[in-house]
Amino acid sequence: MGIGQRKIRPLVAGNWKMNGLKASLAEALAVRDALTGAEGAFAADVMIAPPATLIGGFAAALGDYPLLLAGQDCHPKASGAHTGDIAAEMLKDAGASAVIVGHSERRADHGETNATVRAKAEAAHRAGIMAIICVGETREERTSGRTLSVVSKQLQQSAPGSATAANTVIAYEPVWAIGTGLTPTPDDVKSVHAAIRNNLISLFGPEGEGMRVLYGGSVKPDNAACLMAVENVDGALVGGASLKAGDFLAIVSAYGDT
Ligand code: PEP
Numbered sequence: 001m002g003i004g005q006r007k008i009r010p011l012v013a014g015n016w017k018m019n020g021l022k023a024s025l026a027e028a029l030a031v032r033d034a035l036t037g038a039e040g041a042f043a044a045d046v047m048i049a050p051p052a053t054l055i056g057g058f059a060a061a062l063g064d065y066p067l068l069l070a071g072q073d074c075h076p077k078a079s080g081a082h083t084g085d086i087a088a089e090m091l092k093d094a095g096a097s098a099v100i101v102g103h104s105e106r107r108a109d110h111g112e113t114n115a116t117v118r119a120k121a122e123a124a125h126r127a128g129i130m131a132i133i134c135v136g137e138t139r140e141e142r143t144s145g146r147t148l149s150v151v152s153k154q155l156q157q158s159a160p161g162s163a164t165a166a167n168t169v170i171a172y173e174p175v176w177a178i179g180t181g182l183t184p185t186p187d188d189v190k191s192v193h194a195a196i197r198n199n200l201i202s203l204f205g206p207e208g209e210g211m212r213v214l215y216g217g218s219v220k221p222d223n224a225a226c227l228m229a230v231e232n233v234d235g236a237l238v239g240g241a242s243l244k245a246g247d248f249l250a251i252v253s254a255y256g257d258t
Helices: 022-038 052-062 088-094 104-109 114-127 139-143 147-158 186-204 206-210 224-228 245-255
Strands: 011-015 045-049 067-071 098-101 130-135 168-172 212-216 235-238
Touching: 011 098, 011 168, 011 212, 011 245, 022 045, 022 052, 022 067, 022 245, 045 098, 052 067, 052 088, 067 088, 088 114, 098 114, 114 130, 114 147, 130 147, 139 147, 147 186, 168 186, 186 206, 186 212, 186 224, 224 235, 224 245, 235 245
Parallel strands: 011 045, 011 235, 045 067, 067 098, 098 130, 130 168, 168 212, 212 235
Antiparallel strands: none
């Protein structure tokens, strides 16, 4: 099946991490304008996850945008005494239609467990936005041959029973590939995505067949087409290369051959 004829509509999402000020709106507008001008030429949904401080302003400026917005994290609860935290409901209120949960940087920097990630994904569903649940092995886990067992366990313990194809996206992001310029081979990506797909089907039945499974980790304009052509890869989660509209659009162009 050609990259443009997939049954699942792909998603290309940019994770800006802790980068971006109000002036970065120019990059978001450039992406929006390219998508608007291309009117249906890209067979993918396109999303950016700027810092939470920018979501409201971006939503107002983007207007009736073909460019979707996401948060990078949320608290499991809807409100309360949690200084500094942001609820999924707040992200939705600001204009986000999704939230990334369980990114490896949050798992590592904030000690987030699978149970925490699951509670955050449930919060996204409660708020009525999509959860983008990240899983991925460390270098040590890969070299010791534990990739599939680690990723399967993360998936089983992080994806809540409320997950459907419409409200949940899985992002496979090998920790050793994030921000390093290194990527797994297409065959390695294929075997992990096949395992994720099998897990999703056994957990969620037909919903698991339709859930998007993104690849993330050093996706760049020059490797995007190759990675996105792998079976069961339904788009990309892009970090560094999503910060500049030109690079990000070049990645989105992997889905431009409809
Ligand atoms: C990420 O952090 O989600 C990511 C994929 O980063 P990068 O593309 O920079 O490797």
